[in-house]
Amino acid sequence: MSQRQLAMVIDINKCLGCQTCTIADKNMWLRGPGQEYMCWNSVETRPGDGYPRRWEKMGGGFDANGEVQLGDLPGVEDYGVPWEWDWEKLPHIFPRPQPSWGPNWQEDVGEGEYPNTWYFYLPRPCNHCNKPACLAACPRQAIYKREEDGIVLIDQERCRGYRYCVRACPYKKPYYNVQTNKAEKCIFCFPRVEKGVPPACVAQCAGRIRFFGFMDDTEGPVYKLVKKFKVAVPLHPEYGTEPNVYYVPPISTPRVGNNGEPQGQGRIPLAYLESLFGPSVRQVLDTLRQEIARARRGETSELIQTLVSNQRWRV
Amino acid sequence: MSRRAIIIIIVVLAAAVTLSYLWLGHTGPTQAARADILPVPAVAGGEDPLAPAAAVWGGITPIQVPLSGMDIKGEWPVAITTSLEVQALRRGDWLYWRVSWADTTADSRIQDITQFADAVAVQVPVEAAQRPYICMGQGTGPVNIIYWRADTNQAESLVGGAYGTLSRYPLVEAKGQGSYQNGRWTVVLARALGQDPAWQVPQASIAFAVWNGADEQRGGRKSTSNWLTLDLRAGGQVTASRNEVASRPVARSHIPRRWR
Structure with a gap:
């Protein structure tokens, strides 16, 4: 673990699926050769x-004994083969090659x-894990975790394109560039962070769903949501990498009867949310519902104030 | 002649042709003898030996080098390259090796994340009088690796001092060129000797490695040889004895600090 750790909280309840974060990231870092297929940050349905x-x-990820596991290596078709538009055939243009998958294909x-x-x-950006499986799997000592902020980076000088990081990361967030023969990944916008500016995906988020800051900053929204109110949980904690991106899980819309009357139960199966965020998601949802009810009664809820505040980052 | 006799003759002839084909295929087009010493004859003038088909190689006897599988990530190579043939020569200030091995597929382009390129490397000690640890050397005995990969068809000069330390080595120039024909790679690797005082020796250690891209071989997943002896005396250009070299102070300023 690093001495300090930057972390992100993403409130799924407020996500519009607009992909502004994806495009902000793409415009900032992913305009080079070999990066066409990459979305370091992706938003999936x-x-x-x-x-x-x-x-x-x-x-x-890691097994029960703490041994790093090498998973499968996805092909470009698993991300979506980048396509071009046949502009010469305007107005009836078609993508070539015929797309068969892509980011948020099942929108x-x-x-x-x-x-x-x-x-x-x-x-889903990179989780900048406390125990990065990518780092553990790299035989090149090309991946490192910065002491000062816990950001995990791939040294482009040392990387030789072996792709063990791609296989080991259970979230599949390192990406292999066939043009440079190197792996690359989300850098938590460290050149921005070093100047006191949040990552592009955080700053540009239209729904203001992302919170960012140091985990030990007790006045910051990340500390409050993760440690104080305990309403933000990591994705797939069972993978063993200890992610530093946390999610406020979705409060389910109620089921409705044939005449549109609410039926009490939520539409999203709790078991599904537990399969993503672990068993603690049940308690988190209870807390959220209680605090929402309190705010609706006109009482003060510091948790709800934090979630709706525009004070979303402190770096 | 009866019809039956004709059929028997045809079957016998077919069997003979098949057997002779298999026999030739088994022995291979070149029949290099296995040896632990690789002589380095000196060659003056003529065409650049960097071309794998350069005529100069026709006059140099190859040796056969056995290889075995190696891995450091727990995933042993499946398609092990069992041997390669190697020739060496010295021309001016350059050492050349022509390495040839069988590979059923030429993996010379990386167009998808799942593709890996064929490659070959020559490993020699940074200081020729040493025989460091065979696997990437050690901190006190670094190795210089001349690495050629099929997708770039170029050689890199690298230095290593333990697992995971391999770095670029601008102090030694390297060249490489390869071609694939009839199920075999033939690659010429070249290393500049220049005025390198650490390489004014009669003999030096040398090892080889081959990566089969079709088997996702890269890094530690490869086929490697043991140390062999590179015999530099054939050229008659030896200018220093082993002892003189060993007593010379070692300059390591070019080795990365983290494992110096």
Whole structure:
């Protein structure tokens, strides 16, 4: 672990699925050759197979003995082969090659029967883990975790394109660049952070769903949401990497009857949320509901004030 | 002649052709003898030996070097390259090696995340009088690796002092060029000797490694040889004895600090 740790909280309840974060990241860092297919930050519709396709089935992370596991290596088609538009055939243009997958390919597909359909968006940058599996798997000593802020970086000088990091990361957040023969990944916008500016995905978020700061900053929103109010939980804690991106899980819309009357239960199966965020998600949702009720009664809820505040970062 | 006799003759002829084909395939087009010493004859003038098909290589006897699988990530190579053939020569201030090995696929382009390129490397000690640890050397005995990869068809000069330390080594120039024909790679690797005082020796250690891209071989997942002896005396250009070299102070300023 590093001496200090930058962390992010993403409030899924407020995510519009607009991909402004993805595009902010893409515009800032991913305009070079070989980066066409990459979205260091992606937003996928859940339930769904995600980006890359079926990443949760590919393995990686640490086993019960703390040994790093090498998972599968996704191909470009699992992310989505980048396409070009056939502009010469205006006005009837088509993408070439014919797309078969891409970031958020299953947009708004969801599950359930009308009128009780459900889905939510899951934004996913690199988790800048306390125990990065990418770092553990790299035989080149090319990946390091910065002492001063815990940001995990791939040294482009040392990387030789072996792709063990891609295989070991259970979140599939290192990306291999076929042009440079090196792996690359989200850098938590460290050149911005070093100047006191939050990462582009945080600053540009239209829904203001992202919070950012040092985990030991007790006055910051990240500390409050994760440690004080305990309403932000990591994605797939069972992978063993101790992520530093936390999620405020989605409060389910109520199921409705044939006449549109609320039926009390939520549409999103609790078991599904537990499969993503672990068993503590149940307590988190209870806390959120209690605090929302308190705010609706006109009482002061510091938790709700934190969640709706525009004081979203301290770096 | 009866019809039956004709059929028997045809079958016998077919069997003979098949057997002779298999026999030739088994022995291979070149029949290098296995040896632990690789002589380095000196060559003056003529065409650049960097071209794998350069005529000069035709006059140099190859040796056969056995290889075995190696790995440091717990995933042993499946498609082990069992041997390679190597020739060496010295021309001016450069050492050349022509390395040839069988590979059923030429993996010379990386167009997808799942593709890996074929590659070959020559490993020699930074200081020729040493025989460091065979696997990437050690801190007190670094190795110089001339690494060629099929997708770039270029050689890199690298230095290593333990697992995971491999770095670029601008102090030694390297060249490489390869071609794939009839199921074999033939690659010429070259290392500049220049005025390198650490390489004015009669003999030096040398080792080889081959990566089969189709088997996702890269890094530690590869086929490697043991140390062999590179015999530099054939050129008659030896200017210092082993003892003189060993007593010379070692300059390591070019070795990365983290493992110096």
